[in-house]
Amino acid sequence: MYPDSFKVSTPSDREIRVTRVFNAPRALVFDAFTKPELVRRWLLGPPGWSMRVCEIDLKVAGAYRYLWRHDGDGREMGMGGVFREIVPLERIVATERFDEPWYPGEAIDTTVFVEEGNGTRMTITVLYESMEARDTARKSGMERGMAMSYNRLEEQLLSMPAM
Amino acid sequence: MELSGNTFTTSERLDATFAALSDPTRRAILARLATGEASVAELAAPFAMSQPAISKHLKVLEGAGLITRDRDAQRRPSRLDARPLAEANQWLAEYREFWKSSFSRLDELLNESKTGKKKKGKKQKHKHKKH
Numbered sequence: 001m002y003p004d005s006f007k008v009s010t011p012s013d014r015e016i017r018v019t020r021v022f023n024a025p026r027a028l029v030f031d032a033f034t035k036p037e038l039v040r041r042w043l044l045g046p047p048g049w050s051m052r053v054c055e056i057d058l059k060v061a062g063a064y065r066y067l068w069r070h071d072g073d074g075r076e077m078g079m080g081g082v083f084r085e086i087v088p089l090e091r092i093v094a095t096e097r098f099d100e101p102w103y104p105g106e107a108i109d110t111t112v113f114v115e116e117g118n119g120t121r122m123t124i125t126v127l128y129e130s131m132e133a134r135d136t137a138r139k140s141g142m143e144r145g146m147a148m149s150y151n152r153l154e155e156q157l158l159s160m161p162a163m
Numbered sequence: 164m165e166l167s168g169n170t171f172t173t174s175e176r177l178d179a180t181f182a183a184l185s186d187p188t189r190r191a192i193l194a195r196l197a198t199g200e201a202s203v204a205e206l207a208a209p210f211a212m213s214q215p216a217i218s219k220h221l222k223v224l225e226g227a228g229l230i231t232r233d234r235d236a237q238r239r240p241s242r243l244d245a246r247p248l249a250e251a252n253q254w255l256a257e258y259r260e261f262w263k264s265s266f267s268r269l270d271e272l273l274n275e276s277k278t279g280k281k282k283k284g285k286k287q288k289h290k291h292k293k294h
Contacts, residue, residue, distance in 0.1 A: 006266060008259055020266050024273035032269055032276070042268040045261035 011125070019123040026113050029120040030089045033111060034058050039066075048072055060086060064094065081106070089113060096126065176228070180247045183227035188212070189220050196230060196243040206241065 005021035022029050032038045040054040043066070053067035065080035081095035092111045108127045113120055183189055192206055207217040221241055224230045229248065230241045 003263075003267065003270070006263060008262070018262050020262075022266075022270065022273055024277055028273055028276050032272060038272065038276075042272050043265050044268060046264045 005121070014128050015125050017123060017125045019121065021116055021119050021121045023119045025118075026089055026115050026120045029122060030113050033113075033122070034092070044068070049077075052076070053078070057083075058086060059083060081109070084108070176247060179227040180229065183223050183229055186220070186223075189224055192217070192220055192224065192241075193229060193243060193248075196241055200240040200242045202238040202240050 005019070007017075007019050009017045009019075011017050024032075032042065034056060036054040036056050039056065040051040043054075044051060045068070048071055049068045050071055051066060052069045053065055056062075056064045058064075060083055062083050063080060064083070065078070067076060067078040069076045078099035079096060081097055083092065083094045085091065085093035090113055092109075094109050094111075096107045096109045106129050108129065110125045110127065112123045112125075114123075115121075184193075188210060191210070195201060195206060195209070203214050203217055203221065206221070207214045210217065221230065221232065224241075225232060227247060229244055231244055232239050232241050
């Protein structure tokens with residue numbers, strides 16, 4: 001039920017949104033997103049990655065820094081940013097920049113926690129700053145339109161005889 | 164992710180792939196090429212488009228590495244190259260997968276925290292500073 005609430009969408013040309021409901025009170029979910037000792041236990045992506053650096057200075061103008069490393073081949077991926085707005089338990093606004101960027105410039109992440117039944121709905125909206133970054137994000141399509149066209153295309157590719 | 168001097172980085176390749184795929188005509192061309200190679204004239208036929216217009220789209224697709232074209236032959240048939248598509252698809256899947264895997268791990272952590280909290284009694288005051 002809760003995993004089913006997971007959605008990735010593109011609410012506008014400049015945004016990508018990830019949302020999910022967690023079966024826990026809002027204070028716990030907020031802590032899990034803001035306390036390094038908790039964040040480093042779950043924000044790891046697919047199996048095989050661990051967090052080498054997880055620093056969070058949770059205050060306006062405070063910085064955060066994440067660095068992941070692949071346990072198998074040693075690949076590293078890092079990102080970080082600065083907090084712009086913090087409303088405890090409710091809302092965090094921070095900049096986001098990857099060490100090896102897949103879009104130009106910075107993006108703004110807005111993370112919102114809303115109580116929903118006995119659980120908490122968390123929504124992260126990534127807003128791309130520059131026109132160029134927005135376009136890159138829009139091209140990435142996620143989920144809708146293009147991705148669907150692409151899925152159809154991929155089906156065709158899969159059904160075609162080997163070359 | 165590999166970085167090298169004279170070839171595209173992964174993110175540049177993805178950029179080119181997504182840009183090429185962002186146009187419905189180009190997607191239709193790729194779908195047509197998925198059934199086999201075709202000349203510009205053959206590709207232009209189903210579209211209400213001139214051959215030069217189709218050629219422009221082919222140039223974009225070729226630049227993104229999504230198709231290859233025979234330089235020597237008179238017809239210069241275009242062929243689909245599915246590798247950049249596979250890479251783009253992998254990137255999208257990875258983005259989703261990153262969050263999916265992380266969230267299921269967070270579910271476990273939150274469950275643990277909830278039971279842990281009961282033991283300590285209901286003392287969960289927040290110490291986040293006001294600004």
